[in-house]
Amino acid sequence: MLWLTGATGQEVHSIDGTALGRVIDLTVRLDPQRPIPFVARLLLEQGQGTSVLVDWSRVTQFEHDRVELRNGDLGSGFPAVAVSVQLGVDELLLCRDVLDTQIVDVVGHRLARVADVALARTADDRLEVLAVEVGFHRVLERLGLRWLADRSADESISWADLHLTSDRGHLVQLGSPASAVHRLTDGDLAALVARLDLDAATEVLDAAGPARTAGAITHATLPVGERLLRALPDDSRALVLEQMPADHAHRWRHRVRHQRPLRGRRFFRGAGWRHRHGTPRHPNSAGTDGSGAR
Numbered sequence: 672m673l674w675l676t677g678a679t680g681q682e683v684h685s686i687d688g689t690a691l692g693r694v695i696d697l698t699v700r701l702d703p704q705r706p707i708p709f710v711a712r713l714l715l716e717q718g719q720g721t722s723v724l725v726d727w728s729r730v731t732q733f734e735h736d737r738v739e740l741r742n743g744d745l746g747s748g749f750p751a752v753a754v755s756v757q758l759g760v761d762e763l764l765l766c767r768d769v770l771d772t773q774i775v776d777v778v779g780h781r782l783a784r785v786a787d788v789a790l791a792r793t794a795d796d797r798l799e800v801l802a803v804e805v806g807f808h809r810v811l812e813r814l815g816l817r818w819l820a821d822r823s824a825d826e827s828i829s830w831a832d833l834h835l836t837s838d839r840g841h842l843v844q845l846g847s848p849a850s851a852v853h854r855l856t857d858g859d860l861a862a863l864v865a866r867l868d869l870d871a872a873t874e875v876l877d878a879a880g881p882a883r884t885a886g887a888i889t890h891a892t893l894p895v896g897e898r899l900l901r902a903l904p905d906d907s908r909a910l911v912l913e914q915m916p917a918d919h920a921h922r923w924r925h926r927v928r929h930q931r932p933l934r935g936r937r938f939f940r941g942a943g944w945r946h947r948h949g950t951p952r953h954p955n956s957a958g959t960d961g962s963g964a965r
Contacts, residue, residue, distance in 0.1 A: 673734075673789075673790040673791075673792075674787045674790070674804075675770060675788035675790060678697070679695060680694070681693065681735070681738055683739070684738070685739070686739060686741060687742055691717070691740060693715065695722075695766070696766040697713060698724070698762050698763060698765070701843060701849055701850060703848040704849070707799050707801065708830070709727070709797050709800075710765075713727070715745070717748055721748040721749070721750065722748060722751045722754060723745050723746060724757055755839070763843055765800070768837045768839045769785055769835060769837070769840060770787070771784065772784070773785075773837075774803065774805075774828070774834060775836065775863055776805075776833060777834055777852070777863055778828075778859075780866075786805060788803050789802045789803070789827065800830050801829070802828060802829050802830055804827050805827065806827070833851060834863060841867075841874070842874070852878070853878075857886030857887050858887075858890045861889075861890035861891040861895070865891060869902055876899065876903070877907070882914045885911050885912070885914035888900060888923075889915065896923075
C-alpha cells in the first residue's frame, strides 16, 4: 500500500534517466461502473510555473522513492494556475480536492478531515484509491513524530462511504452515479445535508429530486428541514411538498409561510449553513484551488 503524501513530491525520470519534473498530484476519474476509482493521471511540475498531466499508461515504475515514465514527448504544458480547465468533468485531484479537506462519513454520520489517502496496487499494476485516513495517527507520521503516532490508532473511511465537501469534489461526486450520495436512504440523506453548507446541501437535494428531498426533510430535525425548505426556489419547494403526505405538507407550508426565518449560531453544524460567495462553483473553473474552505 502507498500513502498519497508519500507518493507525491518526488522527482520523475524517463527510462533513459532524463529528469522530467516533480509529481505534485494524482488524478482520479469517478467511473459509474466502479465505486473504487483508479489513479488516472499524474500532475507534474516542470518548473517556471508550468505543469503537465501524464496518463497512467506512461508509468513504468511508481514507488515512494522513484517514479519512472516511458520515453517520449509528454505533450504541451500549461500554466500551473490553469490546472482545473485541463481536467475532465469526472476528474479530481487527490491532493488538492481530497487531502486535508473535510469529508462527510455517510455511514457514521459525521464530519472528518482527511489526513491521508490510501492507495493500493492492482493485479494489472494500476493504483486504486481504497480509503482516506482521518485519524491523528497519519498527521503525526507526516510531521515525523512516528514515536508518538505509534500510540494512536488508525482510523479510515472507505472511499465508497464518503462525500467530499471541497467545491470540485462535491460537484463531481454529484455528477457520478457511483458516488455514495446517490445510494443513501432518506435518513442518511438527511444526515448528510445537515452537515453540508447551505449551498452544497441544496445542490445535493436538487440532484436527489423532489421525492427523495421530501423523504430527507421528513427525517431531518425541524430546524434543518425548515432551513432547507426556505433555501429551495419556490417552484422546487412546491414540487417537494407535493411528494409529502397531505398533513405533513400542510404543516410545512404553514410553517414556512408564517414562521420567521431561523437565525442564530445554534443552527450552524461543522462547516455548515454558510452561503458561499465569490469564486464560481463550476468544476472546470480555472484556478489552482477548487476546494473551497478547508
